[in-house]
Amino acid sequence: MTRDEIHDTVVEILSDSFELDRADIKLESTLYEDLDLDSIDAVDIFVQLRSVTGRRPDPAKAKEIRTVDELITFVEEELAAAERGDPEPDVQLPDGSTPPE
Amino acid sequence: MSNNPRSSTTHDVVICGGGLAGLTLARQLGREQPELRVAVVEPSRRPLPMVTHKVGESTVEVGTNYLAHTLGLKPYLDAEHLPKNGLRFFSGDNRGPFVDRVEFGPFEFPPVPSYQLDRGKLENDLRAMVEEHVDLREGVKVSRVELAESGSDDPHRVVIEGDDGEQTLSTRWVVDATGRRHLLRRQLDLGAPSRIDASSSWFRVPEKVDVAELVDASEERWHTRDNHGNRWLSTNHLTGPGYWVWIIPLAGDHTSIGIVAETEHHPFETFHTLEKSLEWLAEHEPALAKRLEGVEASDFLVRKQYSYSGKRFLSTDRWAAVGEAAFFTDPLYSQGTDYITFANTYTARAIREDREGTLSEELVSLANQFMLRLFEANEDILARSGNVFRHADVFGTKLLWDYYYYWAFMAAWYFNRVYAMDVERQRRFLALGDEYARVSRYIQETARAWAELRQHDGWKARTHVGLPDTLSVITDLHMQLDVQKDPDAAEARMREDLEGAKEFAAEVLYRALIGVGPENAAELARRVDLASWDLPLDGARVALQEGSRVARRGGFSRVARDLERLMGHPPGNGTPLARLLEQALGRRVEAPGLQARA
Ligand SMILES: Cc1cc2nc3c(=O)[nH]c(=O)nc-3n(C[C@H](O)[C@H](O)[C@H](O)COP(=O)(O)OP(=O)(O)OC[C@H]3O[C@@H](n4cnc5c(N)ncnc54)[C@H](O)[C@@H]3O)c2cc1C
Numbered sequence: 001m002t003r004d005e006i007h008d009t010v011v012e013i014l015s016d017s018f019e020l021d022r023a024d025i026k027l028e029s030t031l032y033e034d035l036d037l038d039s040i041d042a043v044d045i046f047v048q049l050r051s052v053t054g055r056r057p058d059p060a061k062a063k064e065i066r067t068v069d070e071l072i073t074f075v076e077e078e079l080a081a082a083e084r085g086d087p088e089p090d091v092q093l094p095d096g097s098t099p100p101e
Numbered sequence: 102m103s104n105n106p107r108s109s110t111t112h113d114v115v116i117c118g119g120g121l122a123g124l125t126l127a128r129q130l131g132r133e134q135p136e137l138r139v140a141v142v143e144p145s146r147r148p149l150p151m152v153t154h155k156v157g158e159s160t161v162e163v164g165t166n167y168l169a170h171t172l173g174l175k176p177y178l179d180a181e182h183l184p185k186n187g188l189r190f191f192s193g194d195n196r197g198p199f200v201d202r203v204e205f206g207p208f209e210f211p212p213v214p215s216y217q218l219d220r221g222k223l224e225n226d227l228r229a230m231v232e233e234h235v236d237l238r239e240g241v242k243v244s245r246v247e248l249a250e251s252g253s254d255d256p257h258r259v260v261i262e263g264d265d266g267e268q269t270l271s272t273r274w275v276v277d278a279t280g281r282r283h284l285l286r287r288q289l290d291l292g293a294p295s296r297i298d299a300s301s302s303w304f305r306v307p308e309k310v311d312v313a314e315l316v317d318a319s320e321e322r323w324h325t326r327d328n329h330g331n332r333w334l335s336t337n338h339l340t341g342p343g344y345w346v347w348i349i350p351l352a353g354d355h356t357s358i359g360i361v362a363e364t365e366h367h368p369f370e371t372f373h374t375l376e377k378s379l380e381w382l383a384e385h386e387p388a389l390a391k392r393l394e395g396v397e398a399s400d401f402l403v404r405k406q407y408s409y410s411g412k413r414f415l416s417t418d419r420w421a422a423v424g425e426a427a428f429f430t431d432p433l434y435s436q437g438t439d440y441i442t443f444a445n446t447y448t449a450r451a452i453r454e455d456r457e458g459t460l461s462e463e464l465v466s467l468a469n470q471f472m473l474r475l476f477e478a479n480e481d482i483l484a485r486s487g488n489v490f491r492h493a494d495v496f497g498t499k500l501l502w503d504y505y506y507y508w509a510f511m512a513a514w515y516f517n518r519v520y521a522m523d524v525e526r527q528r529r530f531l532a533l534g535d536e537y538a539r540v541s542r543y544i545q546e547t548a549r550a551w552a553e554l555r556q557h558d559g560w561k562a563r564t565h566v567g568l569p570d571t572l573s574v575i576t577d578l579h580m581q582l583d584v585q586k587d588p589d590a591a592e593a594r595m596r597e598d599l600e601g602a603k604e605f606a607a608e609v610l611y612r613a614l615i616g617v618g619p620e621n622a623a624e625l626a627r628r629v630d631l632a633s634w635d636l637p638l639d640g641a642r643v644a645l646q647e648g649s650r651v652a653r654r655g656g657f658s659r660v661a662r663d664l665e666r667l668m669g670h671p672p673g674n675g676t677p678l679a680r681l682l683e684q685a686l687g688r689r690v691e692a693p694g695l696q697a698r699a
Binding site (some may be wrong): 018019036038040043044047050051052053054055056091093094095099 | 208209210212322323325326328565567569570571572573576577580649650651654662666670
């Protein structure tokens with residue numbers, strides 16, 4: 001996927017999921033202020049992004065993301081990691097804990 | 102046993118039938134009450150055929166917890182059977198491209214585990230395990246049971262027949278685990294009809310059938326979202342008008358495939374032979390039928406009108422009926438092993454209390470009531486649901502409620518060990534259960550009416566709803582199962598979740614009203630008898646329906662918000678929800694929090 005394609009996909013997911021006008025989703029838009037998302041919305045974004053990246057998102061990295069641009073970069077990095085066959089981060093339960101062995 | 106000299110009996114417990122219910126009860130008694138002299142009488146001999154032995158391969162949370170922990174089989178199940186990737190449903194246009202069906206199912210293994218069992222293997226292995234401490238008679242059948250006079254302390258007599266002729270066992274307890282042979286049910290007139298009128302056919306094929314093969318490889322996003330390639334490990338259900346089809350993987354690359362259809366929509370004669378079942382699949386599930394072309398079935402079996410209820414399963418007269426000998430509701434949510442779990446567990450408790458001289462009519466009556474309520478709850482969920490299977494928005498909403506109900510009440514009963522609590526406390530749980538059942542009835546009736554009167558799309562198509570790996574109220578209920586709670590905390594939690602259940606019912610009503618539109622809002626209200634509902638409807642919440650996303654997020658309850666996250670925001674039909682509700686109720690609902698009841 002090129003960066004442009006990733007951009008289009010991210011915009012599509014954001015606009016479809018959160019009733020946002022595509023024109024309002026700019027590279028520099030911040031997710032939590034400009035686009036008015038909250039932490040539960042963020043969970044939903046990362047669930048949806050799995051269908052693009054094919055990987056469990058790394059929660060530490062995901063937490064750092066502030067803007068649409070950073071989100072696109074994140075997807076790009078995840079795709080590269082998938083390409084390299086990097087191991088996925090450990091399973092995280094929905095409440096953020098890890099399952100007992 | 103308390104009043105009875107043991108020497109006058111050959112056994113303390115005779116279990117008639119060594120299928121899943123009989124063998125698991127034998128193992129449970131052996132672990133919990135090792136001093137008991139238990140016999141299991143079973144006509145068939147080992148080795149049982151693998152794969153094709155019996156139907157009922159998929160377990161859910163309760164049955165799994167019972168097998169894994171109560172019976173201590175976890176290491177065995179992990180090693181010898183398949184881990185299950187939850188329940189998965191594909192709903193929507195059954196004849197269109199498979200990729201367009203809405204998918205409900207997890208992509209990470211659900212936190213609380215379950216399995217896909219090979220029933221032949223499991224029963225072979227269970228026999229080997231129990232024969233160490235149980236008098237296991239294989240190749241022997243029970244010809245009749247002579248019950249002692251009611252209220253007496255005399256032993257029951259069980260007449261058995263094998264290669265060396267007839268023999269009589271005398272026992273304090275007799276347990277009917279003969280499945281559809283129903284030994285005691287006939288004798289004691291225990292049968293009762295079911296409101297579910299559906300039949301099933303099924304067959305096994307000697308290869309892995311992966312539901313992912315039904316979607317072209319070029320559909321990258323569809324395949325990528327299941328990045329671990331684990332869809333095939335789910336109990337996969339394809340739903341369509343009046344029916345659903347299961348695809349269940351079995352160890353050793355075999356697959357079980359079954360059709361379950363309501364008589365009203367699909368007469369049994371349309372799928373009662375293998376040839377007809379394949380033709381039926383070609384018509385209703387063309388993608389699956391295509392995948393099965395040229396594949397040879399290893400077996401073919403049917404059950405016409407499979408559902409039946411019972412009046413009771415346990416008696417102070419020292420008998421019990423467990424497994425299919427007592428009840429069978431419906432396979433949709435794989436609860437067969439759950440019924441076995443509850444019946445076995447109450448039976449084991451009754452046998453123990455009888456030995457200790459504390460067995461009371463109250464406990465037995467409560468156990469019977471619980472099982473009957475469980476049956477009725479599942480009847481409410483499943484009877485006449487053929488039209489609900491037709492529409493992904495209706496079905497999905499109902500499915501989420503059915504999960505909510507199962508985790509908040511039915512499964513919580515087992516995980517919180519309610520069955521072991523004193524009778525007084527269990528009665529309070531049962532009363533809570535009645536409240537859940539009432540709310541569930543509202544929802545099921547609404548879903549049926551919604552499916553039948555539907556005019557507008559209930560959502561902006563979500564393609565995948567990932568329960569229970571998405572953080573939500575419902576997933577939280579699933580995860581709560583594994584959190585140990587004392588009886589007070591368990592009761593408080595169940596009560597708290599009941600409030601969420603009522604919110605859930607209101608949300609389903611709103612979605613249904615939007616779906617049926619101004620054309621049918623009044624008719625929907627009439628069909629569900631909305632005027633008689635006792636449910637808080639909140640005018641402020643209703644007014645938010647057409648508000649902005651941010652306004653809704655701010656004003657919605659957690660349940661409302663989660664339903665919107667999972668099922669989408671209904672696009673609406675031009676008529677505000679408040680107006681639809683007014684048409685339905687014949688009056689306005691004011692903000693905030695006025696009762697719907699006039
Ligand atoms: C279509 C369908 C799908 C299902 N899917 C599932 C599922 O996915 N998950 C699930 O958990 N459950 C499922 N079930 C239910 C499951 O099949 C039952 O819960 C389970 O098999 C019942 O076990 P049982 O021991 O009561 O009966 P059985 O396993 O039938 O055992 C009865 C035993 O009694 C013996 N017997 C018969 N007559 C006599 C006699 N005279 N004397 C002594 N012994 C005798 C038989 O030989 C047999 O071994 C399904 C059921 C149906 C109909």
